[in-house]
Amino acid sequence: VPRVVDHEQRRREVTEAGTRLLAAHGRAALTVRRVADAVGCSTTVVSHYFTDMDDLLYEVYTAAAERARARLDAMAAADPADLQGLIEALLPLDAAREQDWRVWFAFWSEALHVERFGLDQRSRARTTTQRLAKVMKGLAAAGRLDPECDIPNAARRLGALIPGIAAQVVFDPAGWTPVRQRAVLAGELAMLGVR
């Protein structure tokens, strides 16, 4: 195996171990020692790939954000006008997406106090809202949205509803089943006249 592949694979293994630790036990579990134990390597190896645990936290967060973008892109490729489908790609409707939300919530509490993290979070949230607005403009042009709809306002609301639903789900999975998550979203889209 060429050394560069080995390097990237090992870095990915460390990131995945960090993701599982962060999702299961929170930011405090992200120590060089615990990550090394989870990967089955020495602490020197972990330190080789990540300067410090904030560096690993950022990589774990970025990987989760990239998975979300890949889900969005896949849904948009299937049907770029399926607003419900696009939003569902981001909701914690299965274990994988719920794990990603646990990563984001752990990251948020750091992002509130680390400027570059906060700016990244802001940028991603704005991008999501813009993406929702763009899909809604397309729906409006096709006569598939209430013509009275204030699109920037509605896109902001949908952009806020996504993390809002996710926050309810992670603390109350029994009260917020996938069926209920979809119903809460569908109710909003129906009121917006999406068809």
Next chain:
Amino acid sequence: VPRVVDHEQRRREVTEAGTRLLAAHGRAALTVRRVADAVGCSTTVVSHYFTDMDDLLYEVYTAAAERARARLDAMAAADPADLQGLIEALLPLDAAREQDWRVWFAFWSEALHVERFGLDQRSRARTTTQRLAKVMKGLAAAGRLDPECDIPNAARRLGALIPGIAAQVVFDPAGWTPVRQRAVLAGELAMLGVR
């Protein structure tokens, strides 16, 4: 000053210092040393009031939740049918409410991994949703809500929208001014036929 008053006042001072540290610097700033320095007392005094920093974190969170409930109660006393006003009592429309949200976000990342914290968070979220549903039932009975409105579904959506908006605001205060927060909420209530 009687000793019992002194005790409670000192405990409140420690909680307030913990609140400021948590909101400004996150969970990692909640150490016995930093809290003691902020209060201007010895670490022994802090340890006298709080078993450990999770204990203080919980007190800081509870105090923030109590402030929110007091705001809600005050609004409900003024006009129990003012749904927009009730929700605005919880939104980060000023510095005090934004600080409380920063406390909650810091608490959330712990609550995901500490069972009693998670149960408390779930209980408070359910109570808020039930409270919203109750107000909506009153509006419906008074003919001040779209008669087609699915109240449990709409109350869940409003309950999710509140932390969702708050999460956008703390990372993007310029993009989520109080005017915009109110407009995003007003758009939802207009669609629900609230009048």
